[in-house]
Amino acid sequence: MSEADCLFCKIVAGEIPAEIVYETDRTLAFRDVNPQAPTHVLVVPREHHRDAAALAAADQGLADEVLKAAHAVASQEGVAESGYRLVFNTGPEAGQTVFHVHGHVIGGRGLKWPPG
Secondary structure, eight states, rough: GGEEEOOOHHHHHSSOOOOEEEEEEEEEEEEEEEESSSSSEEEEEOOOOHHHHHHHHTTHHHHHHHHHHHHHHHHHHHHHHHEEEOOOOOOOTTTTOOOOOEEEESSSSSSOOSSS
């Protein structure tokens, strides 16, 4: 899949609507269309990186900005104090279905361990 075909790149570009809940110059956060908890928000970098491994190898500070945005979302959604889960699926075997790195901010209910 090319970046031109990437669902999340199209959301970042405003070509596909999404319920945006938080944004910075380099990140965008929007509600998951198939929420698994009362709070389920996806946080993406605006620039395309395939997965968490690619994000880790990207320019210095971008992964940090994604994590800071995820925590800001958790605070804004009211789950930062009670607890939330941050999930990055990396690769098809881990359940990644959209190959633009994204962190799931999940909270608002009890979460069991192990996940999945």
